[in-house]
Amino acid sequence: MEKVGFIGLGIMGAPMAGHLRAAGYELFVHTRSKVPEALTAAGAIACTSAKEVAQRADIIITMVPDTPDVEKVLFGAGGVAEGISAGKVVVDMSSIAPVETKAFAQRINALGAQYIDAPVSGGEVGAKGATLTIMCGGEAATFERVKPLFEKMGKNITLVGPNGAGQICKVANQIIVALTIEAVGEAMVFASKAGADVAKVRSALMGGLATSRILELHGERMIKRTFNPGFRIELHQKDLNLALSSAKALGVALPNTSTAQQLFNTASALGSGKLDHSAMVHALEAMAAHKVAPDA
Amino acid sequence: MEKVGFIGLGIMGAPMAGHLRAAGYELFVHTRSKVPEALTAAGAIACTSAKEVAQRADIIITMVPDTPDVEKVLFGAGGVAEGISAGKVVVDMSSIAPVETKAFAQRINALGAQYIDAPVSGGEVGAKGATLTIMCGGEAATFERVKPLFEKMGKNITLVGPNGAGQICKVANQIIVALTIEAVGEAMVFASKAGADVAKVRSALMGGLATSRILELHGERMIKRTFNPGFRIELHQKDLNLALSSAKALGVALPNTSTAQQLFNTASALGSGKLDHSAMVHALEAMAAHKVAPDA
Numbered sequence: 001m002e003k004v005g006f007i008g009l010g011i012m013g014a015p016m017a018g019h020l021r022a023a024g025y026e027l028f029v030h031t032r033s034k035v036p037e038a039l040t041a042a043g044a045i046a047c048t049s050a051k052e053v054a055q056r057a058d059i060i061i062t063m064v065p066d067t068p069d070v071e072k073v074l075f076g077a078g079g080v081a082e083g084i085s086a087g088k089v090v091v092d093m094s095s096i097a098p099v100e101t102k103a104f105a106q107r108i109n110a111l112g113a114q115y116i117d118a119p120v121s122g123g124e125v126g127a128k129g130a131t132l133t134i135m136c137g138g139e140a141a142t143f144e145r146v147k148p149l150f151e152k153m154g155k156n157i158t159l160v161g162p163n164g165a166g167q168i169c170k171v172a173n174q175i176i177v178a179l180t181i182e183a184v185g186e187a188m189v190f191a192s193k194a195g196a197d198v199a200k201v202r203s204a205l206m207g208g209l210a211t212s213r214i215l216e217l218h219g220e221r222m223i224k225r226t227f228n229p230g231f232r233i234e235l236h237q238k239d240l241n242l243a244l245s246s247a248k249a250l251g252v253a254l255p256n257t258s259t260a261q262q263l264f265n266t267a268s269a270l271g272s273g274k275l276d277h278s279a280m281v282h283a284l285e286a287m288a289a290h291k292v293a294p295d296a
Numbered sequence: 297m298e299k300v301g302f303i304g305l306g307i308m309g310a311p312m313a314g315h316l317r318a319a320g321y322e323l324f325v326h327t328r329s330k331v332p333e334a335l336t337a338a339g340a341i342a343c344t345s346a347k348e349v350a351q352r353a354d355i356i357i358t359m360v361p362d363t364p365d366v367e368k369v370l371f372g373a374g375g376v377a378e379g380i381s382a383g384k385v386v387v388d389m390s391s392i393a394p395v396e397t398k399a400f401a402q403r404i405n406a407l408g409a410q411y412i413d414a415p416v417s418g419g420e421v422g423a424k425g426a427t428l429t430i431m432c433g434g435e436a437a438t439f440e441r442v443k444p445l446f447e448k449m450g451k452n453i454t455l456v457g458p459n460g461a462g463q464i465c466k467v468a469n470q471i472i473v474a475l476t477i478e479a480v481g482e483a484m485v486f487a488s489k490a491g492a493d494v495a496k497v498r499s500a501l502m503g504g505l506a507t508s509r510i511l512e513l514h515g516e517r518m519i520k521r522t523f524n525p526g527f528r529i530e531l532h533q534k535d536l537n538l539a540l541s542s543a544k545a546l547g548v549a550l551p552n553t554s555t556a557q558q559l560f561n562t563a564s565a566l567g568s569g570k571l572d573h574s575a576m577v578h579a580l581e582a583m584a585a586h587k588v589a590p591d592a
Contacts (some may be wrong), residue, residue, distance in 0.1 A: 073504035098490055121504050133504040158500035161493050168492040169500050172483035179479030179552070186475065186550045187468035190539065193546045194394055196464040197457050204454035208417050208429040210472035212508030245488065247322050250489045253583040254482045255559070256475070256552045263551070287549040 001025060004149065005057030007050050007073055007080070008094070009036055012120070013063035015127045016093070016153045017044065023152045028056045050074075054083030059146060060090050066238065067096040074104060086112030091146055095119040095174075097242055098167040099249055101137070105163035114142040119170035120154060120179075123231045131155045135173070137166035171246060174239035178260045178277065180214040185281040188222050192292040194225075199223050218278035225295050230276030237264045237273075264270055297321060300445065301353030303346050303369055303376070304390070308416070309359035311423045312389070312449045313340065323353045346370075350379030355442060356386050362534065363392040370400060382408030387442055389430075390471075391415040393538055394463040397433070401459035410438040411459055415466035416450060417473075419527045427451045431469070433462035447508055467542060470535040472557045474573065476510040481577040482549055484518050488588040495519050514574035521591050525569045526572030533560045533569075 002022065006017040009031035017039060021027045027044040029035055030053045035046040047053045050073050054060050058081055062073055070092055074080045080090060090108050092101070092115070105115035116138035126132040130155035136143055143159045152155045160169045183253065187210075191201045202219045205211070221227060240261040247254045266283035275282075285291050302313040305327035313335060317323045323340040326349045331342040343349045346369050350356050356376055358369055361503055366388055366501065370376045378387060386404050388397070388411070401411035412434035422428040428450035434438055439455045456465045473506045483506075487497045498515045501507070517523060536557040543550045562579035563569065571578075581587045 020405070081541070121506075133500070135500045143456075156503045158496065160500050161491075162497045165492045165496075168490040169497045170489050171490075172487045172492075172497050173501050173504060173506045174388050175483045175486065176479045176501065176508075178510065179482065180476055180506070180508060182473030182552050183472045183479065186553055187471045190471060190543060190546070190548050190550065191464050191468045194464040194467075194542065196461045196468075200454065200456045200461075201465045201468050203430070204431045204452070204456050205469050205472065207452045208469060209513075210417075210469045210476070212472075212476060212510070213505055214508070215472065217505075220442060247486060250486070250491045251584060252486050253580070254486065255555050255583075256478050257482055259551050259555065269553070273561065273580070283547070287551075289383045290548070 002058045003028065003056065004169050005029070005053035005060035006021070006063070007031065007041065007053055007060065008063035011124050012127045014039065016063060019130050019152045020149060025149070028053045033066045034163070049078040051078045051083035054080040055284070059089055059149065060084070060088065061093055061149075063093045065094065066208055067100050070094050070096050070104065071100070075107065076099055081107070081111060084111055084113050085110070085267065089114045089116065089142055089146060091116045091118055093118045093120055095239060095242070096167060098164045098171065098246055101167045103166040105138070114139065114148055116142055117163055117166040118150065121170065121173050122154070126154070134158070135160055135166045135169035135170070137161055137163045145288055171239070171243045174236065175254065175257050177214065178236055178240055179256050180212050181218050181277055181280050182256070182260045182263060184215050184219045185222065185284045188219065188281060188292045189284045189288050189290065193288055193290045198292055209217060221278040222281045225293055227275040227279040229274070230278070232267070232274055233277050234266050234273045235278060236277045237261065237268070240264065257294050298354045298445070299352065301323065301325070301349035301356035302350055302359070303327065303356065304359035305335065305582065306359070306421065306588055307555065308423045310335065312359060314338065315426050315448045316445060319557050321445070324349045325387045329401060330374070338563055345374040346376045347379035350376040350384070355445065356380070357445070358386065359389045361390065365500045366390050366392050366400065367396070369417050377407060377433070380404070380407055380409050385410045385412065385438055385442060387412045387414055389414045389416055391466050391535060391538070392463060394460045394542055397463045398460040401434070407513055410435065412438055412442055413462040414446065415462055417418045417466065417469050418450070424451070430454070431456055431462045431465035433457055433459045433464070467535070467539045471539050471550065471553050473510065474532055474536055475552050476508050477514050477573055477576050478556045478559060480511050481518065481580045484515065484577065485584050485586065486579045489584055491585045494588055517574040518577045518588055521589055523568070523571040523575040524566065525570070526574070528570055529563055529573050529575060530569045532573045532584050533557065533564070536560065
């Protein structure tokens with residue numbers, strides 16, 4: 001059985017690592033702050049550095065906030081690169097920039113090790129329930145080697161392509177999710193201001209061409225005013241920033257992603273930054289001086 | 297059994313009227329050009345004017361292109377208003393402006409007759425297959441009276457609210473559909489230009505939060521380059537024009553609907569106006585000087 005390392009034990013990482021330990025994997029962990037007691041009580045071994053994790057584990061998973069965090073944990077002082085050796089695998093499950101991911105993979109490959117980018121969607125609920133969607137980039141043989149671990153953390157697991165493809169897919173996901181929330185928001189504010197019962201409008205649209213998971217879940221949140229996260233606006237802002245900076249580097253125009261980011265900015269200015277991303281509708285409501293429904 | 301009138305026998309109206317006749321309704325029809333022979337052969341009675349239809353039928357359905365066409369057919373010379381009498385019902389199944397719809401309903405009510413706005417989605421395929429989604433506005437008792445006719449033409453039939461609510465719902469539908477197509481388009485162009493296999497990206501996203509009927513159907517059309525309509529860009533431009541002019545009247549800002557309309561304009565400029573609305577991706581591709589896949 002592979003020895004597994006897990007670096008980054010935040011809201012997402014802690015339950016993900018817990019599932020691996022519960023499945024019987026020998027688990028070496030490291031995090032910026034303190035390793036959760038539940039993990040060490042379950043038998044996870046706390047290491048003093050990412051380097052030590054890389055020395056003791058065969059497959060080293062990273063789950064940290066952003067691109068610079070991954071770079072630091074892999075290539076900074078006391079980082080994974082200092083402890084890794086040939087035949088091991090780095091699996092970055094953070095959501096970071098696709099272009100930098102390709103460079104990170106090359107630097108890990110140069111040390112004789114393999115790299116898989118494997119960002120997830122599904123949030124805290126998916127992490128706790130082991131129902132994450134996992135979008136992977138890397139070589140097929142390496143993917144197959146890591147897949148049993150993924151299956152302890154998620155359900156919809158896809159090898160999208162070579163290194164970087166997992167991160168590209170995650171960015172595409174976050175673009176579609178944000179813009180579909182925005183679409184439902186425009187429709188709800190329009191219908192409400194026009195005097196219609198938005199709950200009935202939503203029901204009438206479900207089942208037709210306008211149907212989406214977002215209309216189902218986030219449309220309901222807009223109507224019922226249940227904006228507890230879920231997935232926070234401030235996190236989606238980070239992801240759209242990734243989309244927009246990657247788009248600039250690639251020479252792609254993303255007009256509605258750009259507007260959606262501005263609407264997230266407005267929602268944050270209105271005090272909704274820590275609410276669920278469906279609270280983007282606050283920005284559209286502010287622009288129309290109108291609420292879809294009274295605040296709960 | 298109610299006597300039914302049907303005014304407007306175009307691509308949508310002809311098969312819809314055909315279903316009513318096939319169900320055994322005595323059917324009085326009128327259209328700007330020539331009544332299709334299939335309808336008269338099936339026993340539909342061609343009338344020389346909308347007025348004559350209104351004189352001879354109990355429930356008078358209109359299915360014409362735009363707001364001015366409805367106004368003309370209802371209130372113009374030889375129109376429905378000249379032939380209608382107390383106890384009859386006007387059912388406008390065209391997709392037109394919600395605000396004008398309320399005014400039309402009041403003018404029909406003033407003649408002692410009832411009014412239902414009942415725009416549809418599902419296009420030519422839905423009209424032929426009797427699987428249209430029908431979004432209704434009007435009084436509950438009148439809706440119940442007309443419902444048996446709707447059930448011959450569609451499947452998902454909802455009374456959304458009072459007069460105008462059906463049209464508001466249809467506008468909301470067209471906003472969501474256009475913006476979800478745009479969202480999928482941005483994600484596909486981004487992923488393709490970033491070097492990913494867009495078909496695999498689409499598969500990885502299906503089942504997650506980015507799932508929608510549009511990702512399923514229109515996402516596939518973008519990848520396979522199958523842009524035969526479906527629903528034409530030039531028709532969706534009409535619908536978004538309705539959304540944007542209604543939004544102006546209501547004091548609602550629809551930032552991404554506005555951009556989507558501009559992208560439809562660009563797609564039309566590129567020669568795609570008569571293609572399926574998924575060809576909006578041509579505009580995004582032109583902006584990135586990049587195609588998701590080679591043209592078929």
